[in-house]
Amino acid sequence: MFINDVEQCQWIRQKFETPGVMKFTNEEKRTLLARLVRSMRFEDFLARKWSSEKRFGLEGCEVMIPALKTIIDKSSEMGIEYVIMGMPHRGRLNVLANVIRKELEQIFCQFDPKLEAADEGSGDVKYHLGMYHERINRATNKKITLSLMANPSHLEAVDPVVQGKTKAEQFYRGDTAGKKVMSILLHGDAAFAGQGVVYETFHLSDLPSYTTNGTIHVVVNNQIGFTTDPRMARSSPYPTDVARVVNAPIFHVNADDPEAVMYVCSVAAEWRNTFNKDVVVDLVCYRRRGHNEMDEPMFTQPLMYKQIHKQVPVLKKYADKLIADGTVTLQEFEEEIAKYDRICEEAYTRSKDNKILHIKHWLDSPWPGFFNVDGEPKSMSCPPTGISEDLLTHIGNVASSVPVKDFKIHAGLSRILRARLEMTKNRVVDWALAEYMAFGSFLKEGIHVRLSGQDVERGTFSHRHHVLHDQEVDKRTCVPMNHLWEQQAPYTVCNSSLSEYGVLGFELGFAMASPNALVCWEAQFGDFHNTAQCIIDQFISSGQAKWVRHNGIVLLLPHGMEGMGPEHSSARPERFLQMSNDDSDAYPFSEQFEVSQLYECNWIVVNCSTPANYFHVLRRQILLPFRKPLIILTPKSLLRHPEAKSSFDEMVSGTTFQRVIPENGLAAHAPHEVKRVIFCTGKVYYDLVKERKNQDLEKQVAITRLEQISPFPFDLLKEELEKYPGADLVWCQEEHKNSGYYDYVKPRFRTIVNHTRPIWYVGREPAAAAATGNKNTHLVSLRRFLDTAFNLEAFEGKTF
Numbered sequence: 001m002f003i004n005d006v007e008q009c010q011w012i013r014q015k016f017e018t019p020g021v022m023k024f025t026n027e028e029k030r031t032l033l034a035r036l037v038r039s040m041r042f043e044d045f046l047a048r049k050w051s052s053e054k055r056f057g058l059e060g061c062e063v064m065i066p067a068l069k070t071i072i073d074k075s076s077e078m079g080i081e082y083v084i085m086g087m088p089h090r091g092r093l094n095v096l097a098n099v100i101r102k103e104l105e106q107i108f109c110q111f112d113p114k115l116e117a118a119d120e121g122s123g124d125v126k127y128h129l130g131m132y133h134e135r136i137n138r139a140t141n142k143k144i145t146l147s148l149m150a151n152p153s154h155l156e157a158v159d160p161v162v163q164g165k166t167k168a169e170q171f172y173r174g175d176t177a178g179k180k181v182m183s184i185l186l187h188g189d190a191a192f193a194g195q196g197v198v199y200e201t202f203h204l205s206d207l208p209s210y211t212t213n214g215t216i217h218v219v220v221n222n223q224i225g226f227t228t229d230p231r232m233a234r235s236s237p238y239p240t241d242v243a244r245v246v247n248a249p250i251f252h253v254n255a256d257d258p259e260a261v262m263y264v265c266s267v268a269a270e271w272r273n274t275f276n277k278d279v280v281v282d283l284v285c286y287r288r289r290g291h292n293e294m295d296e297p298m299f300t301q302p303l304m305y306k307q308i309h310k311q312v313p314v315l316k317k318y319a320d321k322l323i324a325d326g327t328v329t330l331q332e333f334e335e336e337i338a339k340y341d342r343i344c345e346e347a348y349t350r351s352k353d354n355k356i357l358h359i360k361h362w363l364d365s366p367w368p369g370f371f372n373v374d375g376e377p378k379s380m381s382c383p384p385t386g387i388s389e390d391l392l393t394h395i396g397n398v399a400s401s402v403p404v405k406d407f408k409i410h411a412g413l414s415r416i417l418r419a420r421l422e423m424t425k426n427r428v429v430d431w432a433l434a435e436y437m438a439f440g441s442f443l444k445e446g447i448h449v450r451l452s453g454q455d456v457e458r459g460t461f462s463h464r465h466h467v468l469h470d471q472e473v474d475k476r477t478c479v480p481m482n483h484l485w486e487q488q489a490p491y492t493v494c495n496s497s498l499s500e501y502g503v504l505g506f507e508l509g510f511a512m513a514s515p516n517a518l519v520c521w522e523a524q525f526g527d528f529h530n531t532a533q534c535i536i537d538q539f540i541s542s543g544q545a546k547w548v549r550h551n552g553i554v555l556l557l558p559h560g561m562e563g564m565g566p567e568h569s570s571a572r573p574e575r576f577l578q579m580s581n582d583d584s585d586a587y588p589f590s591e592q593f594e595v596s597q598l599y600e601c602n603w604i605v606v607n608c609s610t611p612a613n614y615f616h617v618l619r620r621q622i623l624l625p626f627r628k629p630l631i632i633l634t635p636k637s638l639l640r641h642p643e644a645k646s647s648f649d650e651m652v653s654g655t656t657f658q659r660v661i662p663e664n665g666l667a668a669h670a671p672h673e674v675k676r677v678i679f680c681t682g683k684v685y686y687d688l689v690k691e692r693k694n695q696d697l698e699k700q701v702a703i704t705r706l707e708q709i710s711p712f713p714f715d716l717l718k719e720e721l722e723k724y725p726g727a728d729l730v731w732c733q734e735e736h737k738n739s740g741y742y743d744y745v746k747p748r749f750r751t752i753v754n755h756t757r758p759i760w761y762v763g764r765e766p767a768a769a770a771a772t773g774n775k776n777t778h779l780v781s782l783r784r785f786l787d788t789a790f791n792l793e794a795f796e797g798k799t800f
């Protein structure tokens with residue numbers, strides 16, 4: 001990296017070029033040796049006890065344990081109280097044991113194949129689980145909290161998640177400069193060089209609402225190895241090459257020289273805690289065994305591994321040196337080894353008593369006080385989500401105002417604010433104002449709201465305008481949402497970098513820190529979430545099942561077929577629905593059905609058709625006694641649709657989120673005469689209502705909206721279906737048949753009717769692309785399916 005700050009360059013120069021700068025006391029050398037003993041003997045112990053198990057050992061880079069401990073000691077000395085870490089497989093068990101200090105028996109019992117899981121969820125393999133521990137740092141005698149985040153196999157995916165969680169911990173402690181909370185990220189050399197999310201994460205470090213004020217990166221670099229054959233191609237660039245494109249200095253150090261490693265790590269920690277910038281420590285080492293212990297590296301790298309096998313382990317080399325110069329005696333060294341071996345043996349004996357695995361012992365982000373002592377929700381109900389008329393009016397008025405003096409806004413924006421004021425007077429809201437009401441109401445209750453994504457401050461569709469810009473003073477801005485009350489929680493709205501994977505991971509991490517915050521990530525258009533698919537699949541959809549960790553993140557995904565082309569049209573709801581865990585064939589009626597069903601699900605997928613319902617679903621997210629990810633398919637054209645408005649009457653105290661909005665017009669008044677019930681979700685509702693009126697079919701056709709698609713509102717839809725015994729049942733969607741909702745809703749409807757009635761499909765034909773790029777084709781296909789929807793003979797004589 002090119003550092004253009006003279007002070008920083010001089011600082012580095014002074015640290016590395018001053019002769020004799022690397023001096024250690026005998027005490028420090030003995031501590032280093034003891035840490036190496038633990039690191040090495042831990043791997044040896046596992047290898048002896050479970051010789052045919054994978055453990056992704058650290059052999060060849062045992063120095064990583066003292067390296068991390070040095071970083072933590074130095075950081076603690078400089079004021080850090082909380083270190084959040086993310087790391088891949090290599091050496092993870094060793095870090096859990098010797099850095100975080102997870103009880104050894106808890107680690108050893110994980111090797112027992114008969115261990116039964118006691119918690120909810122399907123669990124995960126031992127080298128993925130997370131951990132949280134408060135302890136005293138022995139070097140400084142100060143309290144320190146260490147958290148290792150659970151992660152999937154997907155290398156580097158945890159990086160932005162760690163950063164988001166770190167940012168949140170800093171934010172909630174008022175640690176704006178990162179003086180108390182810090183992150184450490186560990187990387188394998190190939191993953192560091194190859195995975196794009198590494199770069200996405202680095203580049204968040206300079207953005208005010210995303211910076212964690214410097215991260216210490218440690219690369220376990222076994223790339224360099226001992227190759228004697230120049231033809232042996234490298235499969236990825238060295239971390240050195242990476243350093244050129246990330247904004248951090250990189251310090252390379254020979255992992256076979258423990259004192260050098262200790263010095264470099266101490267300098268890295270000092271750098272981070274002085275300049276609050278990222279830094280990379282490249283531990284250049286070798287890997288004594290294969291990728292895992294079952295792997296034979298000689299198959300593919302015979303010459304390199306012949307050299308590696310000749311290497312004397314670093315512990316032996318360092319012990320010999322200290323014995324030779326009289327720092328320790330052979331006897332002391334042997335006693336240190338025997339002492340740790342005994343600790344391992346005793347823990348091993350105790351581990352055999354563990355018959356049951358509690359995944360909750362492996363939580364990386366506990367939420368004290370949110371659940372009851374058994375980790376269960378404090379209730380199984382959700383209060384109504386409406387708020388008082390006074391609150392609605394107050395928020396509406398602030399949303400229509402410029403709450404600071406001498407601040408000139410754009411004339412176009414003045415018009416928008418005037419329209420908001422008019423709506424408030426008339427007791428109605430559009431989409432943007434409904435969102436304002438939900439966010440604002442939380443702030444009054446002390447709930448922090450954070451909205452992040454590309455161009456979210458203004459809103460991709462120029463509808464939100466949460467940040468006002470003075471037209472005459474450069475960079476002068478105002479966020480009216482932060483002027484609602486004297487005492488209120490802060491509102492954070494931040495335009496992200498142009499990343500989905502990194503930023504969604506970051507927000508997910510942010511949402512982990514506290515259940516008392518509404519954290520929303522908005523995609524520019526819904527389809528762009530697919531570049532963050534790993535965060536969705538590996539964390540959001542399955543995180544609770546794997547790691548018993550709740551998360552209430554909200555994904556706002558603009559969705560709707562508007563003739564805008566194959567991209568920008570579909571948030572791919574079918575993918576979220578396909579990963580929903582509710583059973584299509586089960587008829588799960590129970591008391592408190594609505595909340596129990598939400599408790600059981602892995603996430604909630606909604607597509608609201610009214611601003612009021614959008615307001616309510618955001619409110620419900622916090623009023624629920626547990627947290628689930630919420631996927632909201634948000635509209636584009638409905639943002640300005642004259643019909644898509646809601647009255648305050650639908651939002652005042654006592655009102656609540658409607659999972660289903662039943663037909664309530666003429667058809668509902670004489671249900672026995674109804675010939676067809678059309679079920680739909682989202683914006684197509686407005687097309688259907690208009691067409692029904694045009695065709696004068698308001699008595700014959702009922703139109704019922706699913707607002708919560710998953711988990712499926714079996715109970716309400718059953719009532720709705722039974723109300724129209726003589727009607728045929730249609731599912732209508734504007735999406736293509738192989739996308740949208742049909743594949744999800746069809747079996748569930750059929751379960752409700754016990755397979756006695758068909759649920760006919762009306763919508764676009766199957767297609768490979770999500771939408772057409774031709775406006776005319778779009779309109780023709782819309783016309784075609786609307787005609788079918790209201791052709792009451794369309795399905796006559798058809799079998800199902």
Ligand SMILES: Cc1ncc(C[n+]2csc(CCOP(=O)(O)OP(=O)(O)O)c2C)c(N)n1
Nearest residue numbers: 090153154155187188189190191192220222
């Ligand atoms: C995204 C992703 N792609 C592929 C893999 C499969 N994989 C697991 S470990 C590994 C090699 C990692 O090499 P490196 O980062 O150098 O770490 P090392 O195992 O050498 O310590 C690969 C390719 C994975 N886990 N994640």
